[in-house]
Amino acid sequence: MLLPSTDRPGQDLVSLLPERVTGNAARLLVDGDAIFDALEAALLEARHTIQLEVFQFGGEVGMRLMRAIRARHEAGVRVRVLLDPAHGHAGSIRDQINRVIREMDDAGIEWRDFDLKRMPNGPTPLANLGLINHAKLVLIDGRVAFTGGMNFYDHGSCNHDYMVRLEGPAAAHLGALMDADWQLSGPPSSPIRHEDGEQAGQAVVEIAETGPERRTIRELITRHVVTAREKVWVEVLFLDDDHIIDTLVEARARGVDVRVVLDPLNWGHHVPELEKLPFHGIPNWHAVDRLTAGGVAVSWFKPSRPGQNLHAKVAMIDDRFLLVGSANYTYRALDRSREVTIGLECPEVARAFAQAFLADEAAATRIMGLTGFQRLLGAAFAGVKHRIYHEARDRWRDPGLQGQDLVTL
Numbered sequence: 001m002l003l004p005s006t007d008r009p010g011q012d013l014v015s016l017l018p019e020r021v022t023g024n025a026a027r028l029l030v031d032g033d034a035i036f037d038a039l040e041a042a043l044l045e046a047r048h049t050i051q052l053e054v055f056q057f058g059g060e061v062g063m064r065l066m067r068a069i070r071a072r073h074e075a076g077v078r079v080r081v082l083l084d085p086a087h088g089h090a091g092s093i094r095d096q097i098n099r100v101i102r103e104m105d106d107a108g109i110e111w112r113d114f115d116l117k118r119m120p121n122g123p124t125p126l127a128n129l130g131l132i133n134h135a136k137l138v139l140i141d142g143r144v145a146f147t148g149g150m151n152f153y154d155h156g157s158c159n160h161d162y163m164v165r166l167e168g169p170a171a172a173h174l175g176a177l178m179d180a181d182w183q184l185s186g187p188p189s190s191p192i193r194h195e196d197g198e199q200a201g202q203a204v205v206e207i208a209e210t211g212p213e214r215r216t217i218r219e220l221i222t223r224h225v226v227t228a229r230e231k232v233w234v235e236v237l238f239l240d241d242d243h244i245i246d247t248l249v250e251a252r253a254r255g256v257d258v259r260v261v262l263d264p265l266n267w268g269h270h271v272p273e274l275e276k277l278p279f280h281g282i283p284n285w286h287a288v289d290r291l292t293a294g295g296v297a298v299s300w301f302k303p304s305r306p307g308q309n310l311h312a313k314v315a316m317i318d319d320r321f322l323l324v325g326s327a328n329y330t331y332r333a334l335d336r337s338r339e340v341t342i343g344l345e346c347p348e349v350a351r352a353f354a355q356a357f358l359a360d361e362a363a364a365t366r367i368m369g370l371t372g373f374q375r376l377l378g379a380a381f382a383g384v385k386h387r388i389y390h391e392a393r394d395r396w397r398d399p400g401l402q403g404q405d406l407v408t409l
Helices: 031-044 059-074 091-107 169-184 217-227 242-253 282-293 331-335 347-363 372-397
Strands: 019-030 049-054 078-083 110-113 136-140 144-148 162-167 203-210 231-236 257-262 297-300 313-317 321-325 339-345
Touching: 019 031, 019 169, 019 347, 031 059, 031 136, 031 144, 031 162, 049 059, 049 169, 059 078, 059 091, 078 091, 078 169, 136 169, 144 169, 144 321, 162 169, 162 321, 162 339, 162 347, 169 203, 169 339, 203 217, 203 331, 217 242, 217 313, 217 321, 217 331, 217 339, 231 242, 231 347, 242 257, 242 282, 257 282, 257 347, 282 297, 282 372, 313 347, 321 347, 331 372
Parallel strands: 049 078, 078 110, 231 257, 257 297
Antiparallel strands: 019 162, 019 203, 049 136, 136 144, 144 162, 203 339, 231 313, 313 321, 321 339
16 A cells, blocks of 8 residues: 555544655646646556546636547546536536536546545534535656646636646555545445656655545644745635644744735636625735734735636745645645645755746735724634634644644654
8 A cells, every 4th residue: 555554543633744755756837838738748648547636627628638538548548537526616617527527428437526525524514514625636657646726627727826747656646545535435446556656856745635534734834834944935825724824923933034925816807796895815814914913924916817816825945845735724625625735845846936936926916914994804704714613723733733843743
């Protein structure tokens, strides 16, 4: 079994450590053109297996990838696709995804919906509503993997986002994770097993997840922030997790260069009636207030094209580590929905992100502080989320890690 056993009686799910895999090659892909060109090229080179686990997969973007997948399936490549069961939630996205599903059915490609009932129950009934399989994972022949934040449908492809192309042993480990999800989500079927591939480079990969048996992404993020010596640069769509906010403020207090770029969440892109309401960025207001009060440089992302959002979930630490994946820095992502994030020790990839980050920050709007109205409403908004997810927050600070130093984990 490639992944470590999760059969650990008495082990706190929150405190399980991410898996660490050496000997990988990694390349950072920025935005849709680079991401989908690389994905299509890799899919067309498949010789044995293709595995996908994706949140939104549809429209012209999805069909472009599906044409490549179908061509390889018809050449004898084994294909499995695992989807989020809501198929996009919004009707317009669902229509795009259903187009890809019809293509898979026509080609006889195996696909399933991820069984969200396999996720552990949350601390309150509201914490169990609206769960999603939010992972974005692609694996070709057990040796080349893609993971990150980009959704594979038309509007999502316009967003500013990042993925990483991995080659080496970490790819097979991600394949084992995907196969486990497949087996949990339907009748038993023959597994797709991959042996660890040959050493392909010097990059070290830590695989963290919010899943049926592990919740390790918060630990991955906070451990790297706590041990940062020089820099922590973050680009993320949503930030509300108090523990991550605390560690960012504490890092700034000890002299680390902490910078955060957040999306202002211009909902008018999707619902024009909301354009004039003064609520842009409200899910992030609590974090903005806490971070700016702690001296952290925080900016609102400025889109470079109509309808674009900052959809990233990325942090760089000390020009050496990059944390990239599907999980926003929120209670829901870190404790409830199905997510995968990797920690990548690769200075070359970290520097590539730093270049993109500096360009984004230069174009962004620096936030000097919130208005009284924004602080009040942001605190109320955060209070509601705290009550929904309070047990997850308290468990992080108490039984699983009580008396332990994050630096030593």
